[in-house]
Amino acid sequence: MSFDSRIMCESLLLSKPMEEHTKRLHDPYFKPHVATKTVQETYIANCVWVPGPIIVGAGPSGLAAAACLKNQGVSSLILEQSNCIASLWQFKTYDRLCLHLPKKFCQLPLMPFPKDFPNYPTKQQFLAYLESYTKHFDLKPIFNTMVLSAGYDEEYRLWRVKTKVSEYVSRWVIVASGENAEEVVPKIEGMNEFSGPIIHTSLYKSGGCFENKKVLVVGCGNSGMEVCLDLCNFNACPSLVVRGSLHVLPQEMLGRSTFGLSMWLLKWLPVRVVDQILLLASHFIIGDTNRLGLSRPKLGPLELKKISGKTPVLDVGTLAKIRNGDIKVYPEIKRLSCDNVEFVDGRTEKFDAIILATGYRSNVSTWLKDTNLFSKDDGFPTKSFPEGWKGECGLYAIGFTRRGLLGTSMDATRIAEDIERQWNMDMKHLKSLRHPSP
Numbered sequence: 001m002s003f004d005s006r007i008m009c010e011s012l013l014l015s016k017p018m019e020e021h022t023k024r025l026h027d028p029y030f031k032p033h034v035a036t037k038t039v040q041e042t043y044i045a046n047c048v049w050v051p052g053p054i055i056v057g058a059g060p061s062g063l064a065a066a067a068c069l070k071n072q073g074v075s076s077l078i079l080e081q082s083n084c085i086a087s088l089w090q091f092k093t094y095d096r097l098c099l100h101l102p103k104k105f106c107q108l109p110l111m112p113f114p115k116d117f118p119n120y121p122t123k124q125q126f127l128a129y130l131e132s133y134t135k136h137f138d139l140k141p142i143f144n145t146m147v148l149s150a151g152y153d154e155e156y157r158l159w160r161v162k163t164k165v166s167e168y169v170s171r172w173v174i175v176a177s178g179e180n181a182e183e184v185v186p187k188i189e190g191m192n193e194f195s196g197p198i199i200h201t202s203l204y205k206s207g208g209c210f211e212n213k214k215v216l217v218v219g220c221g222n223s224g225m226e227v228c229l230d231l232c233n234f235n236a237c238p239s240l241v242v243r244g245s246l247h248v249l250p251q252e253m254l255g256r257s258t259f260g261l262s263m264w265l266l267k268w269l270p271v272r273v274v275d276q277i278l279l280l281a282s283h284f285i286i287g288d289t290n291r292l293g294l295s296r297p298k299l300g301p302l303e304l305k306k307i308s309g310k311t312p313v314l315d316v317g318t319l320a321k322i323r324n325g326d327i328k329v330y331p332e333i334k335r336l337s338c339d340n341v342e343f344v345d346g347r348t349e350k351f352d353a354i355i356l357a358t359g360y361r362s363n364v365s366t367w368l369k370d371t372n373l374f375s376k377d378d379g380f381p382t383k384s385f386p387e388g389w390k391g392e393c394g395l396y397a398i399g400f401t402r403r404g405l406l407g408t409s410m411d412a413t414r415i416a417e418d419i420e421r422q423w424n425m426d427m428k429h430l431k432s433l434r435h436p437s438p
């Protein structure tokens with residue numbers, strides 16, 4: 001047992017009147033009674049004391065948090081339900097995916113992308129980067145370990161994080177389970193009657209198996225738009241269901257990435273003025289999207305993002321296919337039957353398959369017990385950016401800013417600094433107790 005581990009264990013003791021726990025907290029991998037509070041919980045065979053924070057999820061956010069903590073001298077433990085890092089990117093993304101934003105906005109803290117990577121790295125390159133990030137910081141997540149519940153024990157002032165076989169106990173929990181933990185599958189009338197496959201984009205890899213098929217893509221975020229383009233490239237006949245309004249912007253304008261340009265303009269100008277500039281430039285570059293059946297919201301793209309979290313779509317070629325008729329646009333679906341899809345405007349069309357690009361949701365409310373940090377309704381922090389990273393009693397959130405990997409980096413840095421302060425204070429206090437001045 002390292003000195004640090006022991007000293008942190010003792011810090012718990014010293015912070016509470018719990019003499020009875022003195023012995024068991026001297027071992028970081030102790031199997032104490034602290035794990036078996038009730039009869040229902042006695043199934044927990046293993047209780048593991050974790051001296052540093054417990055991080056739930058080994059996606060980019062969990063890895064970034066662990067790396068920043070390590071950089072500050074704080075060890076952590078990552079629990080990951082899947083059998084690898086970045087499971088969303090490994091298993092639930094399509095083959096042609098590239099980062100939507102330039103690499104400088106997607107790099108994790110303390111380690112930039114390799115110089116020879118393109119401006120928009122491919123999914124494989126991003127995964128290779130994450131692998132080397134993990135290796136570089138010597139991060140060793142515990143795989144195949146789903147967190148079933150996590151709750152704060154007021155009596156012991158500790159977090160109890162339960163998995164199928166163990167209970168992990170720590171002062172800190174960092175929620176890094178992602179904004180995209182579960183697929184959103186809408187209920188559509190007649191879904192069971194539809195004879196063709198209905199799949200979520202998380203299962204879509206490429207248009208290879210849809211050649212010459214009529215495919216309806218439901219949802220027009222970045223994924224839905226890109227899947228349509230991919231289907232076109234594989235000689236399928238895609239159509240797109242567009243419900244409500246959306247902002248489509250070119251991925252690049254005036255020789256710069258639209259995202260980078262927006263960031264730069266926001267340094268000097270108010271958000272509404274930047275929105276006007278973006279919309280004017282978009283009109284010149286991609287034309288009037290309303291005429292293609294993609295009506296724009298009343299609020300500008302950045303203001304809408306700020307208020308609702310709704311991300312503008314960055315066009316990577318789909319609009320041109322809509323314009324030349326390769327992709328048809330339909331309104332909301334009314335009902336499905338056998339091989340027919342009826343739309344709310346009265347049109348009916350036959351389709352061979354349906355792909356649901358209907359997004360994801362957070363799963364935090366299914367396993368994190370009552371806290372003020374996360375909303376029970378949507379599993380996102382209740383406080384808006386940039387305040388949503390820290391809760392009470394050692395609870396933190398990373399990767400829930402609706403600002404992609406840039407938000408992740410900001411959270412990781414803040415969290416590591418905050419925990420390091422507490423960690424160092426404890427160390428100082430304990431060292432003074434162990435070696436009292438004469």
Ligand SMILES: Cc1cc2nc3c(=O)[nH]c(=O)nc-3n(C[C@H](O)[C@H](O)[C@H](O)COP(=O)(O)OP(=O)(O)OC[C@H]3O[C@@H](n4cnc5c(N)ncnc54)[C@H](O)[C@@H]3O)c2cc1C
Nearest residue numbers: 057059060061081087099100101146147177178399404405
């Ligand atoms: C198709 C697609 C393209 C995207 N492109 C970009 C982009 O270009 N730029 C950008 O910035 N963002 C992009 N994003 C957003 C994306 O969410 C982030 O890039 C990134 O994956 C977020 O990392 P994360 O670690 O927060 O979440 P995730 O990558 O979702 O990782 C969360 C991890 O937590 C694990 N987990 C969940 N629940 C539990 C549990 N109970 N117990 C244990 N483990 C658990 C999951 O298995 C997962 O491995 C894209 C998203 C999608 C879907």
